[in-house]
Amino acid sequence: MEPLMAIGIGLLYATAIFLMLRRSIVKLVIGLMLLSNAANLLIFTTAGMTRGAPPLIPKGMTAPIGEVADPLPQAVVLTAIVIAFGVLAFAVVLIRRAYEIVKADDLDKMKDTDT
């Protein structure tokens, strides 16, 4: 499964970077979203992918039955997903506000601190 995922993640990175290199500011934001998803998947995949063995412990027991998926990368990715959302919300509102004031969606025209 991992080779397929590796190709998929590579594609995600490529599209994210292509979008981030655009001058259009909205494309930049979409690139940012793709990039954070790609990074999350990268962490998730490199830890190894396990089918149908979530890191849960049955009630009344002290250890999971058999091998389960590694819980640590999951916890890290969980944090990352939420933070990425926070950043995205901030970026989207920032862009909206900047667009209202500067009236330009071209990053090249946003070079000065003066409006």
Next chain:
Amino acid sequence: MIQLAVLLGFVLAAASPLLHRWCGDRTSSVLALFPALLAVWLLLQAPTVVADGAMLLEWAWVPSLSISLSFLLDGLSLLFGLLITGIGACVLVYAGEYLKGHPDLPRFHIALMAFMASMLGLVMADGLLTLFVFWELTSITSYLLIGFNHSDVEARKSARQGLFVTVGGGLALMAGLTLLGVVSGSWSLHEIGELDIDLREHALYTPMLICLLLGAFTKSAQFPFHFWLPNAMAAPTPVSAYLHSATMVKAGIYLLARLQPELGGTELWVNTLTLVGGVTMFTGAFMAIQFTNIKKLLAYSTIMALGTLTLLLGIGTQGAIVAFVGFLLAHSLYKGALFMVAGILDHETGTKDVTVMGGLRPLMPITAGVALLAALSLAGVPPLLGFIGKELMFESVLGASRFRGFLIVLAFAAAFLMIAVAAVVALRPFYGKRHQTPRVPHEAPLAMLIGPALLAGLSLILGVAPSLLTGLVSSTVSAVVGEPVEAYLSLWHGVNLPLVMSVVSLGLGYWLFRHWDRVRGKLLLLAPIMRNGPEAGYEAIMAAFVRFSEWQTRLLQNGYMRNYILVMLLTLIGLVGTSLLVRHSPIIAFEFDVRFHEAVVVGTMAMGALFAAIARSRLGAVVSVGAMGFSIAMIFILFSAPDLGITQLLVETLTVILLVLVLFRLPRFSNLSTSLERIRDGLVAATVGILICLLILTAWSIQQFEPISGYMVENSVPLGHGLNIVNVILVDYRALDTLGEMFVLALAAIGVIAMLKLRHDASPPSVTEGKKTAAKEPYDG
């Protein structure tokens, strides 16, 4: 004890503004007590040092790095210590009067006291790294003192020049000292002195010596680095008297003398030191007679003296070392006195140009007397200490083993040029016709006379009774030679060749003084050549630096975001790609264990990403991104991460809602780049994608450490009391991370609210409030 004294010097530097508040104009004299007492203490130590050789005062500082604050008190450091404290006391008293009422006097005291402490530390340090730290501190305090009148452009420029040259040499010195430490296996000077191995035989001897010499030559203004010293005369005169003639510029000489026993005597050492020293000696003397500015004159004559000292160390015979000690002491005394006289003249007449002074002797007889005494020592007239120094110097040069004829010519020329300089300084302002000067001169106040009178007086007393110095000279010479020797100075050496040379040079020097104005006019013809000296080289290098940094700033910091991203990506491709290809050939494990529904999910994700990249409308892009996000949630669920799946679903839903709500206020998609740019970006993006793909495959097949999650799985119930291990990790093992995450979210929320609500024109409240509460929800489950 001495360590405490040095530290106390820094404390006094820091406390001097406070002291100024209490003592006002008397602060300088109060501060002068410190070096004066220290000088007395050093004098009291002298008999012990002379009798027992070196005293080691140990004090560990950073033992783990074998850095110690141990101090070594032998003849050499004692001599330097006495000069630093003794002249320091004179200069402080003098400066109090010279800068009386100056608004920045407290700042002057800070820098001068800090310099004094650093210089003491430098000549006493036993550890190589301690020595280096103090060395750099003297460069920095010197910079602050040269630029004391910082409203003056020239002062700032000169300060910067002095700093660049000496600190540039300091870099080389650091390399040299590190090599010395590595080669000898010891970071302490006295241990290096006791080593059995001969450092001169080592393969790294040449690079080590070159680095050390670069440090010493820049600091001690040897040709071709001498140009910074005359410019440093932009400093107030007490600073010139103290740092730039008597002490700091001798730090390089001190280092050479310190290393002479271990590194000296080789062909490289002798050739470099004698040639550089000889050329510096002549250059200094020759340049000196071209200036009418009294401080420049003295500055160039200081360069001459520094060259002589280097030359004597290069010759390196015991006689030359005795000459070195005699000359060093004599020079510090008379040059300190002469600079202070120059300061008095400047202070009283308002000009530094000796040609517009004249006939001042009746107005300021004491100054005239002091100037005459010091100048006689500079000229090398018996019975002053300078005479002994010059005789010994001639003797050593006559006994030189290499470049003998060349050195004799240089030394003789330098000597008679110096006599002319001495005459110009001592006679020109005080005798002859009285000129109109910007200020009406009076005799200098007592505080300004004590220092120079004391130093000039010492030149006379020690010249008449050099036997007073026998102990100090013996132990200094022993320290430089590296073994205990008996040495002494004496005034009368009998009628011999050096005496003849002295007499002839006196005559020639006096002749030059009489015709100085005419000779100077002739020398002006050389000006075009002078302009292309080493200083022009320095200017060219600095200009090149500025041009280079302008160019690279324009290239890298150009204000275009995508250029920054491009540079970062290309660096990533270059560094990661190369090391990936060189270190690991990517191992592609083709276990294509993929089920149909999994392939469909991954395919949907990939399609979503691709369509998002090429979508022509904003809505299309948002829908594609949504498809990708939900596919990722599916992947999480399929591969044993239900918590991730749930969070991703929630966040993805919120993201799509957020985008759709804000979208109509966002600009439309626009195509701003040319197709060529798109191809370039596409290539870069594809390369990074492939690189990441290979990286994952490589990383996945390498397992360097046992995962730490085993512990977390085992202790989830016993310690964390939770059945969902991921949740236990989040709220227990890595609770601080989660706290940090909540802060980030809260900050983002505050930012969003601020941007939406805080404005002058009213606008509808936005969608965001609901968002952050929802975002935190996944943790409850």
